[in-house]
Amino acid sequence: MASSATEAAFGPRAADTTGLAPMKSLESVDFYTLVESIPAPVVVTTAAGEVEAANKSIQEYFGKTAEELKDWAKGDWIHPDDLPRAVAKWRHAVETGRPYENESRHLRHDGVFRWVQVRVFPLKDSNGRVSRWLLLQTDVHDQKQAEEALSASERNLSQIINTIPALAWSARPDGSADFFNKHYLDYVGLSAEQCMDGGWTAAVYPDDLNGLIGAWRFMLDSDQAGECEARLRRFDGTYRWFLFRTNPLRDETGKTVKWYGTNIDIEDRKQAVEELRRSEAFLAQGQRLNLTGTFLWRLDTDEITFSKQLFRIFEFEPDVPVTLERISRRVHPEDVQILSGKVDLARNGIEEQDYEIRLRMPNGAIKYLRTKSFGFRGEDGRLEHIGAIQDVTERRLSEETLANLRSELAHVTRVTSLGVLAASIAHEVNQPLAAIFTNGETSLRWLDRPEPDIAKIRELTKRVVDDARRASDIVHRIRDLVTQQPPRQTLLSVNDVVKESIGFPRHEFQVSSIAVALDLAPELPGVLGDRTQLQQVIVNLATNAAQAMAQSKAARRNILVRTALSDPTTISCTIEDSGPGVAPTHLPRLFDSFFTTKETGMGMGLPISRSIVEAHGGHIRADNDSVLGGARFTFTLPSSGATTP
Ligand code: ADP
Numbered sequence: 001m002a003s004s005a006t007e008a009a010f011g012p013r014a015a016d017t018t019g020l021a022p023m024k025s026l027e028s029v030d031f032y033t034l035v036e037s038i039p040a041p042v043v044v045t046t047a048a049g050e051v052e053a054a055n056k057s058i059q060e061y062f063g064k065t066a067e068e069l070k071d072w073a074k075g076d077w078i079h080p081d082d083l084p085r086a087v088a089k090w091r092h093a094v095e096t097g098r099p100y101e102n103e104s105r106h107l108r109h110d111g112v113f114r115w116v117q118v119r120v121f122p123l124k125d126s127n128g129r130v131s132r133w134l135l136l137q138t139d140v141h142d143q144k145q146a147e148e149a150l151s152a153s154e155r156n157l158s159q160i161i162n163t164i165p166a167l168a169w170s171a172r173p174d175g176s177a178d179f180f181n182k183h184y185l186d187y188v189g190l191s192a193e194q195c196m197d198g199g200w201t202a203a204v205y206p207d208d209l210n211g212l213i214g215a216w217r218f219m220l221d222s223d224q225a226g227e228c229e230a231r232l233r234r235f236d237g238t239y240r241w242f243l244f245r246t247n248p249l250r251d252e253t254g255k256t257v258k259w260y261g262t263n264i265d266i267e268d269r270k271q272a273v274e275e276l277r278r279s280e281a282f283l284a285q286g287q288r289l290n291l292t293g294t295f296l297w298r299l300d301t302d303e304i305t306f307s308k309q310l311f312r313i314f315e316f317e318p319d320v321p322v323t324l325e326r327i328s329r330r331v332h333p334e335d336v337q338i339l340s341g342k343v344d345l346a347r348n349g350i351e352e353q354d355y356e357i358r359l360r361m362p363n364g365a366i367k368y369l370r371t372k373s374f375g376f377r378g379e380d381g382r383l384e385h386i387g388a389i390q391d392v393t394e395r396r397l398s399e400e401t402l403a404n405l406r407s408e409l410a411h412v413t414r415v416t417s418l419g420v421l422a423a424s425i426a427h428e429v430n431q432p433l434a435a436i437f438t439n440g441e442t443s444l445r446w447l448d449r450p451e452p453d454i455a456k457i458r459e460l461t462k463r464v465v466d467d468a469r470r471a472s473d474i475v476h477r478i479r480d481l482v483t484q485q486p487p488r489q490t491l492l493s494v495n496d497v498v499k500e501s502i503g504f505p506r507h508e509f510q511v512s513s514i515a516v517a518l519d520l521a522p523e524l525p526g527v528l529g530d531r532t533q534l535q536q537v538i539v540n541l542a543t544n545a546a547q548a549m550a551q552s553k554a555a556r557r558n559i560l561v562r563t564a565l566s567d568p569t570t571i572s573c574t575i576e577d578s579g580p581g582v583a584p585t586h587l588p589r590l591f592d593s594f595f596t597t598k599e600t601g602m603g604m605g606l607p608i609s610r611s612i613v614e615a616h617g618g619h620i621r622a623d624n625d626s627v628l629g630g631a632r633f634t635f636t637l638p639s640s641g642a643t644t645p
Helices: 001-008 029-037 056-062 065-071 083-096 140-164 182-188 197-203 206-222 267-290 308-314 323-328 333-347 391-450 453-480 494-505 506-511 529-550 605-615
Strands: 042-047 053-054 102-105 114-124 132-138 167-171 177-180 226-233 239-250 256-265 293-298 302-308 353-360 366-377 383-393 490-492 513-521 527-529 558-567 570-577 620-623 632-638
Touching: 042 056, 042 256, 053 065, 056 065, 056 102, 056 132, 056 323, 083 102, 083 114, 114 140, 140 182, 140 513, 167 182, 177 197, 182 226, 197 293, 206 226, 206 239, 239 267, 267 293, 267 308, 293 308, 302 308, 308 383, 323 333, 333 353, 333 366, 366 391, 391 453, 391 506, 391 529, 391 605, 453 529, 453 605, 490 494, 490 529, 494 529, 506 529, 527 529, 527 632, 529 558, 529 605, 529 632, 605 620, 605 632
Parallel strands: 513 558
Antiparallel strands: 042 053, 042 132, 102 114, 114 132, 167 177, 167 256, 226 239, 239 256, 293 302, 293 383, 353 366, 366 383, 490 527, 558 570, 570 632, 620 632
């Protein structure tokens, strides 16, 4: 079928064995034989481009007869996308007589388009004219696909190199850089040309450069992979830490032919490590400062981890493993039971513990430890106890010291209160005792007279009895005052109390030639209070006034006692003198216990007076505004609102 088709196309065959159709213009059968023997698809055309012959190989390739192949330009067995170019090139060749090559897709006999290379060259006669064209077709499909695959894989590789999240580079065996991936260039903001050879060093932090170059030199010299850390400048000027890692590529003889490297950004990791280091240091310092150590105890293996501070607290050598046994030996013998009890509780699932235990150190010193721990299951499901142990020895000792101090203080207070009581009594009963003494002596003198005046003696004796009773009352009242009992409440007339009180030290007044004047407001409301105590206040103030004037040897010695309703609810009483007054520097301390300027003074009169007045809800003050030129003492008392009987 094929041969008859060939025959039809090219005329009768010269020799059947060739498989080639005999050609009209054929000059030599050998030529056809030659063409037929070419183990590749071949077509022969006339100088004008008409197909003359098509060898078996090409007929088989297309599954077409030589006749059918004649119209190749019209047939659909050249891929429509490639046909115009194939036709154009062919025409151009025929016109110019120039050989050419072209690649196009041809439809193989099995219906598959495959890439072929068509090489076209002219056969020339002895005059140099084109006599025929020879078209040689080579199937390059597989090769082309392999090339495509190769370039695709190269594309892929370069994509990988440029997208890996690291700065990648390569260098020649002598260490001079010859490639930087896109990431690298984008990161440092430099072009590949700028980075080449030593240019990349411009982006290294100056202080890190020597170290980096040194490390790189070492890797090159030792011909070994290596790594080094250094800071690299980002395009925006920020420096970040990078890990530079290199690896040599060796040929089959083991010779390094290339170096490959990556720079990995470790800034965040470095900062995290730094942060961790700082927080660890912080924690350790914290433990040191608050004398607290931490521990972890794995209950199944009894593995115990102590923090450094805990080693210090227990005074354990740092490198010897901590065991329960070792801890027990350090615990105070009396507390070992407590510890083993706590260990048992933990083993029985008690999760939270809070207890105190004592240690006995090798030098015999005792330490008090407060332990707080709680149990939990670790990631591997094992039961663990984590806890904090605080050395509370100092606190314990200071608590003890404080307790001792407290009891000492209580004792001192008791003693002091007794002292104040004694001093107060001594001070206050002094005046009635002096009066008793004077009146007793006087009545004795009256009794010694040849004719004793019984009436006078009775009066003097009555005064002795009154003063003795008053002294006894004073003792009771002072005890009340010191033990902070509220004053006894009787409705009193302040004017009456003044008049009574001024009579008690009358002997002192006489001796010191002191004139006492009273200026008492009429119809004052009464006050609720303790008569004896209020008498004491007036006696104290009047006696002080007398003593101040006696001491200063003042020629004119006057005391003026006034009462007034200073406001509707307050009654005031003022005792003034013509003495030297109070030194301004003494004024603030006048009412302090034991403050005195007198040689034999006790410094109790004014503090007792203030205690009494304040216990009655009033106030007392001192100044030098006396109309008589000396000191002025004023005390107030709340009025009861009622008039006195
Ligand atoms: P004492 O009389 O034992 O010294 P007081 O408490 O009664 O204790 O008085 C304290 C001090 O107040 C006196 O030592 C004195 O310096 C001063 N003082 C009290 N009253 C007067 C006064 N009328 N004039 C001047 N100084 C006074």
